[in-house]
Amino acid sequence: MASQEGGGVLMKARVKSTGPNSKPVWWCYIVSVLLILIYLLPIYIMLNLSFRTIQDIGSKLALPETWNFQNYIEVFTSGDLWLGFKNSIILMVETVVLEIGLSALGAYGLARSRNRLSNSIQGISMAVMMIPGTALLVGTYGLMVNFHMTNTLYGLALLSAAGGIPATMFMYMNFVVSIPTALDEAAAIDGAGVLRTFVQIIMPQLKAVTITRIIMSATGSWNNYMMPMYLLQNKSKFTIILVIKSAFNRTNGVGNMPKACATCAIGLLPVIVLYLFLQKYIIEGQIDSSVK
Secondary structure (H helix, E strand, C coil): CHHHHHHHHHHHHHHHHCCHHHHHHHHHHHHHHHHHHHHHHHHHHHHHHHCCCCCCCCCCCCCCCCCCCHHHHHHHCCHHHHHHHHHHHHHHHHHHHHHHHHHHHHHHHHHHCCCHHHHHHHHHHHHHHCCCHHHHHHHHHHHHHHCCCCCCHHHHHHHHHHHHHHHHHHHHHHHHCCCCHHHHHHHHHCCCCHHHHHHHHHHHHHHHHHHHHHHHHHHHHHHCCHHHHHHCCCHHHCCHHHHHHHHHHCCCCCCCHHHHHHHHHHHHHHHHHHHHHHHHHHHHHHHHHHHC
16 A cells, blocks of 8 residues: 555656656757857857958858868967966966955954954945945055055965955855854863864864865966956066967957967966866855855
């Protein structure tokens, strides 16, 4: 009797899974595929143009008649590309260290001292996240000029880290509040100070969110365009994004468009590779953050 009831339940479940209610699932797949194609189309056009010659620049969707690798050879032998890579790596490391270090410390302090002041600071941080960066552009540029931080990578790193600290600190707080305070008390009994407790007890438990924020901060600083464009006028300080912009500016219409597309493809490749290899940690960190 019980087996018959179980079989009836399974039959009902199968009917439901193959009934009208399952149709929207297929529509979701179709919409997802269309969105992916729309997203990949500009990348395909860029790669397609990068393998063309100037004379074969007409069609942007059909494959080139002859595959031209000379554009990539010229870009690789250009000093501008490697200078942009070097500056972007320096900027990325400085931004990540400042953003992760200050955000984790701030989140630990706010999570362990729940009072009116910490609540006010958390509310201000949330409000700052809602303000678009363009609204602060004029004031920020004035401050950077007054402190002589224009045309400097450390000034740009400080500014980039400041823009990411509110969101990073908010993610860290969601994790820190779930860590029992008994661990802090046990460490204090063993003679550990606050900083040692934070480094040896708290930070190892924040591995998932730390890796996630490192990747997001690194890609954000690598792809940052607006602030470098305003703050870096010296060509020796150009990041890879500004090198790509200069390549397109030099095209003067369509003259060097294939070479400019090759520069863009090479400049964006490190970020794409980084995401493909580390996307598992990004997903895990975001899921853990939502669960916390």
